[in-house]
Amino acid sequence: MPAMRRTARVAAPLAxxxxxxxxxxxxxxxxxxxxxxxxxxxxxEQCHGDRxxxxxxxxxxxxxxxxxxxxxxxxFRSTPYGTLPTTSxxxxxxxxxxxxxxxxxxxxxxxxxxxxxxxxxxxxxxRWRTEKPGxxxxxxxxxxxxxxxxxxxxxxxxxxxxxxxxxxxxNGPTAAALMDAWGAPLSPAxxxxxxxxxxxxxxxxxxxxxxxxDGTPMPGFSGTLTAEQAWQVxxxxxALGSWSGSSKELRAFAATLPPPATPTAPPAALADxxxxxxxxxxxxxxxxxxxxxxxxxxxxxxxxxxxxxxTPAAPAAPPAPRRPATIVVRMVMVGATxxxxxxxxxxxxxxxxxxxxxxxxxxxVAFWADSIPAGAAAQLQKxxxxxxxxxxxxxxxxxxxxxxxxxxxxxxxxxxFYCLPHLAFxxxxxxxxxx
Ligand code: HEC
Ligand code: HEC
Numbered sequence: 001m002p003a004m005r006r007t008a009r010v011a012a013p014l015a016x017x018x019x020x021x022x023x024x025x026x027x028x029x030x031x032x033x034x035x036x037x038x039x040x041x042x043x044x045e046q047c048h049g050d051r052x053x054x055x056x057x058x059x060x061x062x063x064x065x066x067x068x069x070x071x072x073x074x075x076f077r078s079t080p081y082g083t084l085p086t087t088s089x090x091x092x093x094x095x096x097x098x099x100x101x102x103x104x105x106x107x108x109x110x111x112x113x114x115x116x117x118x119x120x121x122x123x124x125x126x127r128w129r130t131e132k133p134g135x136x137x138x139x140x141x142x143x144x145x146x147x148x149x150x151x152x153x154x155x156x157x158x159x160x161x162x163x164x165x166x167x168x169x170x171n172g173p174t175a176a177a178l179m180d181a182w183g184a185p186l187s188p189a190x191x192x193x194x195x196x197x198x199x200x201x202x203x204x205x206x207x208x209x210x211x212x213x214d215g216t217p218m219p220g221f222s223g224t225l226t227a228e229q230a231w232q233v234x235x236x237x238x239a240l241g242s243w244s245g246s247s248k249e250l251r252a253f254a255a256t257l258p259p260p261a262t263p264t265a266p267p268a269a270l271a272d273x274x275x276x277x278x279x280x281x282x283x284x285x286x287x288x289x290x291x292x293x294x295x296x297x298x299x300x301x302x303x304x305x306x307x308x309x310x311t312p313a314a315p316a317a318p319p320a321p322r323r324p325a326t327i328v329v330r331m332v333m334v335g336a337t338x339x340x341x342x343x344x345x346x347x348x349x350x351x352x353x354x355x356x357x358x359x360x361x362x363x364x365v366a367f368w369a370d371s372i373p374a375g376a377a378a379q380l381q382k383x384x385x386x387x388x389x390x391x392x393x394x395x396x397x398x399x400x401x402x403x404x405x406x407x408x409x410x411x412x413x414x415x416x417f418y419c420l421p422h423l424a425f426x427x428x429x430x431x432x433x434x435x
Pocket of ligand 1 (some may be wrong): 039040043044045046047048058062064065066067073074075076077090093094098101102103104106117118121127197
């Protein structure tokens with residue numbers, strides 16, 4: 001099949017966008033998995049493996065690795081973060097390939113063969129039997145890019161994207177520590193070229209921003225950004241490189257703007273308006289439920305249980321010697337939001353806080369240097385163990401992995417913290433430390 005081989009060799013220049021004749025809707029592929037298996041064995045198996053585990057013979061030489069289909073995580077979708085892609089989403093990846101990776105464009109396979117192979121790859125993950133694809137996010141009509149939209153896009157980029165993408169090249173403070181859901185290191189895309197794995201146009205960028213990339217640390221921003229803002233970000237990204245939709249004029253203009261500020265320091269807007277205070281009353285009631293009481297030493301007889309965190313005033317009597325308590329804070333994604341549960345905790349000097357990566361990771365714990373008692377930074381830095389910057393804890397990627405921060409030797413006071421990858425989602429919290 002020479003024609004096939006020719007297209008399969010490298011990401012060949014793509015033919016003008018073939019509009020899919022059939023719109024598949026959102027159900028499973030209408031293709032035939034039996035016929036799809038033949039297509040798969042001929043064209044996909046050498047990379048994706050005969051069991052769909054991504055362990056084909058070529059896998060050894062591939063970076064990134066061919067996808068393991070068994071978990072049902074798909075990056076390039078029109079559907080919200082965490083949901084399955086539509087058949088058209090999968091068809092587009094198969095037809096166009098993924099630029100800069102070994103995934104070739106299979107435009108030489110006809111629509112029916114592609115539908116068949118999709119039906120077959122849907123047999124590898126049980127998700128396809130129990131879940132429906134998400135409802136596609138609407139791509140609103142694209143406004144014209146202007147100096148104003150590029151300028152606004154740059155600000156939004158600094159707030160929402162720079163923790164990973166840095167100045168656009170992928171050099172953000174978290175970049176070096178990012179991992180994908182399959183345990184391989186993964187760098188944020190370099191957006192200063194003319195395209196990325198799946199994106200060539202502003203509409204593509206709009207969708208990648210709104211939907212996020214499942215199986216990677218990049219969250220979906222559909223609950224955070226309005227459509228107008230997503231277009232502004234897309235216009236800024238386009239102006240970072242020679243994307244086909246960008247103009248020379250706007251590229252030159254973007255180059256005159258200072259690079260977006262990367263929030264390693266507390267961005268005043270977020271730090272000051274942190275919702276911690278508002279949600280503290282409900283959250284403190286959760287402490288008793290969420291805190292891992294099993295690892296807590298029983299309260300000494302006659303001493304008030306320290307679960308009564310809502311009333312922090314300590315009794316005047318000299319405190320009885322006590323063993324440090326361990327307080328569990330869960331790091332979770334709920335819908336399109338990310339938070340620490342509870343987000344406000346009361347603790348005593350010597351206690352240990354266990355931050356557990358429950359969902360939506362990677363997460364971490366970073367403290368704002370100017371939100372903690374004067375002079376506490378050095379001791380806190382020591383207590384944090386693995387860090388990737390001053391008071392910035394290492395990223396926790398593995399599910400249920402934890403990050404412990406000891407509160408020994410620290411001055412009493414308030415310690416405000418945040419999750420670097422999800423600061424833009426206001427994933428923040430605070431420790432009220434008492435003697
Ligand atoms: C030469 C190796 C190679 C071949 C052949 C190949 N793939 Fe891939 N494929 C990859 C790689 C590598 C990735 C992962 C890219 C990434 O995650 O960045 C991938 C990813 C995918 C994805 C995931 C897209 C997403 O949104 O996450 C799908 C679906 C897919 N391939 C389908 C196929 C099908 C169907 C065939 C056969 C018709 C095929 N691939 C053949 C290498 C290959
Ligand atoms: C928590 C880290 C993180 C944040 C925050 C983040 N990204 Fe990403 N982004 C990534 C990673 C990692 C990749 C590479 C995924 C891959 O290649 O599989 C990526 C890839 C991309 C891509 C390329 C998709 C493709 O086709 O290959 C675009 C475009 C993008 N990001 C835009 C943005 C924009 C715009 C924002 C802010 C609104 C943002 N990202 C926020 C981590 C992040």
